[in-house]
Amino acid sequence: MQYTGNLRKMRVSANDDCVAQYALPIGEHSVDMNALIGRELTVEFHGDIHCVNCDRKTKKSFNQGYCYPCMMKLAECDTCIIKPELCHYHEGTCRDPQWGEAHCLSDHFVYLANTGNMKVGITRHVTDGISSRWIDQGATQATVMLRVPDRLTSGRIEKLCTQFIGDKTNWRTMLKGAAEPQDLTGLKQRLLAELDEELNKIAQDKGLQAFSTVDDTLHTINYPVDTYPVKIKSLNLDKTPQFSGTLTGIKGQYWMLNEDRVINIRKFAGYNVTLSVE
Known part of the structure; x- marks a missing residue:
């Protein structure tokens, strides 16, 4: 073939x-x-x-x-894609407002995953409980921490979490074997407690619907x-x-x-x- x-x-x-x-x-x-x-x-x-x-x-x-011109002009190649806390749609400077409305002004999920090391991340889709992003990162375990209404809020919360946990996957560690199981549910509860004051500030800023907690389902993925x-x-x-x-x-x-x-x-x-x- x-x-x-x-x-x-x-x-x-x-x-x-x-x-x-x-x-x-x-x-x-x-x-x-x-x-x-x-x-x-x-x-x-x-x-x-x-x-x-x-x-x-x-x-x-x-x-x-991407080619260089597309990298410089497309919204999906902007800095805020890597650093969602820098989303600037609300400032009226999005490279493509229509793209931003479809991709940044929709529900996002802040999650915790085990990719060989425990990490925090964000995703827009959790289909049938599993996010394609978890698979792309080689996660063997994952759980949703919070559901939020837009990319900027997810980025702000992810940034807060990085005081306690990383947001990067060590690809070499991920490829060297099946990760040891971790207590992501316990980590989730500890982070929510640690960030309670900051999360309340976000709720005051964004309104009562700024975020919602999600059940403690722990998803396991095999490869x-x-x-x-x-x-x-x-x-x-x-x-x-x-x-x-x-x-x-x-x-x-x-x-x-x-x-x-x-x-x-x-x-x-x-x-x-x-x-x-x-």
């Missing part, structure tokens, strides 16, 4: 057994990656990169798939991994335009290959490649 086209980040979901499911968009194809665990793969990068927004050919990819790497060797299509190997697992947006090699598929969105499966 052979598939050629521009890469996109893998689409993710969870099945009824809470096992992460991966589909790789490559050109017009959607490849079931779970079915390829244990198979021999070859990836060849043809040297062309196309912007995931405008399809312009670009020598370098920015923000995981299609046969073998975890021992000493991680990261592959880069710019430096290694062709590689082959046995796919031993998928976690987050990473493929794991034999000989302890890993590659972050999301990083190479827009790259024109051929995927061959033996």
